[in-house]
Amino acid sequence: MKFFPSLGLGLLLWASAALAAEPVSIVTTTADIAAIVKAIGGDRVAVESIAKGYQDPHFVEAKPSFVRVVNRARMLFNVGLELEVGWLPLLIQGARNPSMTVVDLSSGIAVLEKPSGPVSRAQGDVHPLGNPHYWLDPRNGVIMARRVTQELKTVAAADAATFDQNLKSFEMDTTARRKRWEEQMAPFRGAELVSYHKEWEYLVNWLGLNVVGYVEDKPGIPATPRHLEELVQTMQQKKVKALLASNYTNPNVPKSVAEKTGAKLVILASSVGGEESVRTYGDLFESIVGKLTGALK
Numbered sequence: 365m366k367f368f369p370s371l372g373l374g375l376l377l378w379a380s381a382a383l384a385a386e387p388v389s390i391v392t393t394t395a396d397i398a399a400i401v402k403a404i405g406g407d408r409v410a411v412e413s414i415a416k417g418y419q420d421p422h423f424v425e426a427k428p429s430f431v432r433v434v435n436r437a438r439m440l441f442n443v444g445l446e447l448e449v450g451w452l453p454l455l456i457q458g459a460r461n462p463s464m465t466v467v468d469l470s471s472g473i474a475v476l477e478k479p480s481g482p483v484s485r486a487q488g489d490v491h492p493l494g495n496p497h498y499w500l501d502p503r504n505g506v507i508m509a510r511r512v513t514q515e516l517k518t519v520a521a522a523d524a525a526t527f528d529q530n531l532k533s534f535e536m537d538t539t540a541r542r543k544r545w546e547e548q549m550a551p552f553r554g555a556e557l558v559s560y561h562k563e564w565e566y567l568v569n570w571l572g573l574n575v576v577g578y579v580e581d582k583p584g585i586p587a588t589p590r591h592l593e594e595l596v597q598t599m600q601q602k603k604v605k606a607l608l609a610s611n612y613t614n615p616n617v618p619k620s621v622a623e624k625t626g627a628k629l630v631i632l633a634s635s636v637g638g639e640e641s642v643r644t645y646g647d648l649f650e651s652i653v654g655k656l657t658g659a660l661k
């Protein structure tokens with residue numbers, strides 16, 4: 365009988381070690397948030413993104429496999445501002461996982477283009493609550509990382525010190541690189557650009573660039589021929605050098621606009637995973653800044 369207590373203790377120790385080793389299951393709506401969660405959570409989290417970085421995050425198919433992912437998750441991080449309104453509510457409803465915490469990362473962000481009057485979804489505008497593409501400013505990435513750290517501590521309190529340490533590294537690395545990106549882009553301050561979708565506002569706001577027109581009539585609304593004609597005229601008058609489009613955009617229309625005006629069509633990854641080489645949040649800006657400096661010089 366003597367060995368039973370020690371066996372019991374052994375089992376208990378084994379079980380608690382196994383519990384401690386089990387990473388917390390986290391789901392994110394976008395790959396950028398997943399990259400930040402990974403940077404903070406390290407091997408203490410198992411993170412999966414619903415949207416891939418090469419997909420339009422406004423329009424994602426709410427597949428049954430995603431419902432299963434959400435069903436298993438302890439915490440879900442999303443961009444908010446209705447970026448995911450077309451698909452996330454369906455996944456959450458289908459997953460029936462009331463113990464999962466949902467964290468909307470937009471709550472700590474200084475939102476651009478916030479409507480001052482009553483919200484209108486007129487003609488299908490996909491940015492009714494303000495511009496949701498805020499991860500495209502590395503200063504916002506740091507704000508997102510702080511919030512992620514705070515929230516991860518609520519589901520893995522034992523790892524709080526690790527998360528704090530990882531946050532410190534993330535902040536230092538992002539800030540150091542941000543200063544270098546700013547230096548690289550400094551010669552192009554005030555440069556006039558056109559973009560396909562209204563998704564580079566945070567980026568241009570950060571870098572001091574100037575968007576003078578959009579291919580889409582309104583966010584999410586395809587251009588009319590008349591709108592395109594006016595855009596081409598504006599671009600010719602202003603001698604716009606670059607037309608930015610995300611790599612998930614159908615390139616046909618922006619390509620023809622660029623050709624008519626002599627502007628360079630600059631296809632950018634707007635999310636982590638949008639290009640093979642963009643694997644971390646920092647890689648995203650390395651890629652964007654590299655392409656912008658190439659096109660504007």
Ligand SMILES: [Zn+2]
Pocket residue numbers: 422490491496497561562563583
């Ligand atoms: Zn958008």
